[in-house]
Amino acid sequence: MVDPHLHQTVVALERRRRLYSALTIVVVALILVSGYAQAESMNSGGFIQGLRKFFDYPQDIVAAAWDRGGEFFVIVWEFIPALIDTLNIAATATLLGGALAVVLAFLSTRNLDVWPPLIPVVRRSMDIMRTFPELILALFLIFVLGASSVPAMIAVAVHTVGALGKLFSEVNENVSRQPIEGLEAAGANWMQRMRFAVLPQVLPNYTSYFLLRFEINVRASAILGFVGAGGLGAELRRSIGWGSGHETAALLLLLFVSIMIIDQTSAYLRRALAGDGALPWQRLKGAAA
Amino acid sequence: MRVEALRKEFGSTVAVQDISFTVDSPQMIGIIGRSGAGKSTLLRMINHLTPATSGRVMVDGRDILTLKGRARRDWQRDCAMIFQQFNLVPRLDVLTNVMLGRLNRHSTAASLLKMFGADDIARALHALERLGIVDQALKRAEDLSGGQQQRVAIARALTQEPRMVLADEPIASLDPMSAQVVMDALRQIHERDGLTVICNLHTLDTARTYCDRVIGMRAGEMVFDGPAEALTPEMAREIYGAEQAFDESLTSTSLPGAVPAPEATAPQPAPALQAVRVGT
Numbered sequence: 319m320v321d322p323h324l325h326q327t328v329v330a331l332e333r334r335r336r337l338y339s340a341l342t343i344v345v346v347a348l349i350l351v352s353g354y355a356q357a358e359s360m361n362s363g364g365f366i367q368g369l370r371k372f373f374d375y376p377q378d379i380v381a382a383a384w385d386r387g388g389e390f391f392v393i394v395w396e397f398i399p400a401l402i403d404t405l406n407i408a409a410t411a412t413l414l415g416g417a418l419a420v421v422l423a424f425l426s427t428r429n430l431d432v433w434p435p436l437i438p439v440v441r442r443s444m445d446i447m448r449t450f451p452e453l454i455l456a457l458f459l460i461f462v463l464g465a466s467s468v469p470a471m472i473a474v475a476v477h478t479v480g481a482l483g484k485l486f487s488e489v490n491e492n493v494s495r496q497p498i499e500g501l502e503a504a505g506a507n508w509m510q511r512m513r514f515a516v517l518p519q520v521l522p523n524y525t526s527y528f529l530l531r532f533e534i535n536v537r538a539s540a541i542l543g544f545v546g547a548g549g550l551g552a553e554l555r556r557s558i559g560w561g562s563g564h565e566t567a568a569l570l571l572l573l574f575v576s577i578m579i580i581d582q583t584s585a586y587l588r589r590a591l592a593g594d595g596a597l598p599w600q601r602l603k604g605a606a607a
Numbered sequence: 608m609r610v611e612a613l614r615k616e617f618g619s620t621v622a623v624q625d626i627s628f629t630v631d632s633p634q635m636i637g638i639i640g641r642s643g644a645g646k647s648t649l650l651r652m653i654n655h656l657t658p659a660t661s662g663r664v665m666v667d668g669r670d671i672l673t674l675k676g677r678a679r680r681d682w683q684r685d686c687a688m689i690f691q692q693f694n695l696v697p698r699l700d701v702l703t704n705v706m707l708g709r710l711n712r713h714s715t716a717a718s719l720l721k722m723f724g725a726d727d728i729a730r731a732l733h734a735l736e737r738l739g740i741v742d743q744a745l746k747r748a749e750d751l752s753g754g755q756q757q758r759v760a761i762a763r764a765l766t767q768e769p770r771m772v773l774a775d776e777p778i779a780s781l782d783p784m785s786a787q788v789v790m791d792a793l794r795q796i797h798e799r800d801g802l803t804v805i806c807n808l809h810t811l812d813t814a815r816t817y818c819d820r821v822i823g824m825r826a827g828e829m830v831f832d833g834p835a836e837a838l839t840p841e842m843a844r845e846i847y848g849a850e851q852a853f854d855e856s857l858t859s860t861s862l863p864g865a866v867p868a869p870e871a872t873a874p875q876p877a878p879a880l881q882a883v884r885v886g887t
Contacts, residue, residue: 500694500760503654504767505684505711513719514707518698 379570382563394568397553401572403467404549407539411471412532415478420524422479423486424512430490430498431508441487448480452538453545460546470547474535482531489523490516522591529584536580540573608771608803613662615648622648624827625662635797636805637818637835641847645827646807650773653805654688655679684711687764689793691776693756697749701740701759704748705731708766727766734762738792754785761792771803772796779809790817811843 358365383390425432426440452473459469497515506514543551550573557565608630615623623645630636638646651657653664655671663670671682687708695704709727710718735741738758743751748759757777764772774793778786794817797804808814814821815835823831823838823846831842 494697496690496692496694497696499656500688500690500696500763501707501710503656503683503688503690503694504708504763505680505682506707507680507710507715509715510710510718513721514699514703514710515696518696521698 379563379567383567386564390564390568393565394572397550397565397569397572400548400550400553400569401576404539404543404551405536405576407467407471407474407542407547407549408532408535411474411478411539412528412535414471415475416482416528416531418475418479419482419486422483423490424516426483426487427490429493429495430512430516444480444483444487446480447476448484450477452477452542456542456547457545465546465548467548470539470542470549473542474538477538478531478535482527485527486520486524489520489527493519526588526591529587533577533580533584536577609663609665610653611663611665613649613652613664614660615645615652615657616660621827623652623659626824626829628822628829628832630803630805633797633801633803634820635794635818636803636820636822637814638805638807638822638824639809639811639814639846640824642809644824646824647775649824650688650775650805650807654686654773655683656688680711684767685770687767687769687772689757689760689764689772689774689777691779693753693760695748695756695759695763697747699748700745701735701748701751702728702731702744704759705734705762705766708763711767730766731762734765735759737765738762739788752785753781754788757781757785757789758792761789761796765796769802771805774804774806776807776809778813786813793817811838814838 354365386393422440422444424430426437426444428434428437455476456470456473459473460466463469463472493516497519498511501511501515539547540550540554543549543553544555546552550569554566554569554573556562557569610626610628612625612627613623614621614625626649638649640646648657652659652672655674659672662672664672666682671679674682696707699707703721703723706723706727709723709730713723732741732744735744738761740751740755740758740762743755743759748756751759761777772793777793778789781789790813793804793806796802806814806818808818815838818835821831821833821835821838822829823842825846825848830846831838
């Protein structure tokens with residue numbers, strides 16, 4: 319038989335818990351309703367009307383593209399340089415940012431015999447680089463350096479250092495110490511130990527994160543065009559602003575297709591890296607050995 | 608080499624208690640004792656992987672424990688170390704692993720670009736051939752069996768061109784057959800190259816079979832130092848702190864009837880040597 323006192327206590331606690339849950343739901347509902355009413359009174363169109371118009375614009379631009387017929391693909395072709403511009407920004411930023419991230423990741427990992435006081439310093443500086451959204455950084459740099467691809471590239475690269483550096487550092491934390499010790503006992507210096515005992519262990523994961531970051535950076539670079547960094551984003555802003563529906567459709571198609579291709583390719587490469595010997599040339603090498 | 612009152616404390620526990628011994632001429636020395644007796648710590652201090660609390664290790668009139676930076680790494684090169692878990696780089700191929708023994712002799716810049724010269728490649732292949740695994744040269748280290756990996760580790764030690772070899776439980780993770788091959792290889796390094804080999808061992812019979820001199824350790828203290836023949840069952844009981852019922856054959860991993868033949872480890876022919884294409 320359960321102690322009746324304990325039983326009562328539990329029942330009382332349970333009741334209080336339910337009361338609090340109910341109160342929470344009521345408060346959240348009130349906040350939502352009042353917030354919606356507030357927004358409704360402040361915005362120029364209403365939310366419900368806006369929702370109904372949501373599909374009007376896509377319809378318009380698809381219709382505009384349809385009217386052009388075969389000429390539409392010529393327009394798509396003419397935007398290829400803009401696409402290359404955007405891809406360039408993303409690729410350069412990913413390469414530069416990734417390279418610096420590797421260095422900082424090694425300097426911010428505890429189990430790699432780094433001078434201990436250095437670790438928090440490097441970590442905090444990576445945190446700071448990660449905190450600024452690319453857009454804010456790009457706006458600032460474009461103000462300073464003028465509207466071109468370079469400030470956008472720097473903005474994306476800085477964010478990449480912060481983001482990749484943290485991920486790389488987490489990979490580093492999981493390496494086996496045995497090869498490091500083996501090389502230390504053979505008289506190898508720190509750089510040599512990192513290069514030969516750590517890098518081979520972490521490289522597959524690095525590559526995977528690197529490809530993922532490239533995908534993200536392609537999107538980021540396209541967006542940065544809106545604030546004056548050139549590439550697809552700039553064209554997109556122009557065509558939307560001028561109400562040039564067929565051009566908008568062409569740009570969106572280009573962006574969509576290229577991101578899809580990059581996504582699929584990098585997903586394939588990452589899968590292959592996760593499972594050793596899954597790439598065609600690795601299979602060949604395996605067969606030859 | 609003269610070890611003088613070498614001591615290591617981890618917090619309040621004393622892992623190695625004022626050990627002293629001298630190695631005048633090249634010898635094959637076996638250090639035996641229970642797990643936790645301080646055998647590994649002793650070897651790691653000699654290689655300078657672990658700093659000692661006090662004591663000296665005198666080589667050529669200088670205390671190697673005071674060495675720093677470049678001089679310390681040069682000593683580590685001269686005093687090659689072999690580990691129980693092999694400590695190879697699993698994802699690199701065997702040949703590169705062996706060439707990593709040359710790192711100390713290269714500038715940082717050149718080695719970071721993985722620029723090993725033809726000389727390094729020749730040395731590495733020669734070492735692998737000597738250990739009978741040159742046909743595995745282009746496989747990844749992690750794809751080899753334990754015994755083969757330990758031989759790769761020995762080959763790496765050889766390319767360091769060391770003055771002595773320390774082996775920390777080199778056969779504790781191996782099956783009896785591989786253990787014999789590895790011990791034969793170490794013995795051969797001692798006999799052919801005239802190097803001092805100091806080897807931590809788990810089992811008495813291995814020490815008796817392969818070593819000229821045996822050092823027994825118990826709870827961080829040296830309780831025996833003498834020729835292998837002087838190691839009586841009574842002495843063994845003392846080292847292992849065992850009861851009267853202690854039976855040596857229980858710890859034995861040797862193969863019945865396997866006659867240790869240190870000089871008989873003729874390197875296997877290396878058919879693939881000419882065909883091996885060295886990756887750039």
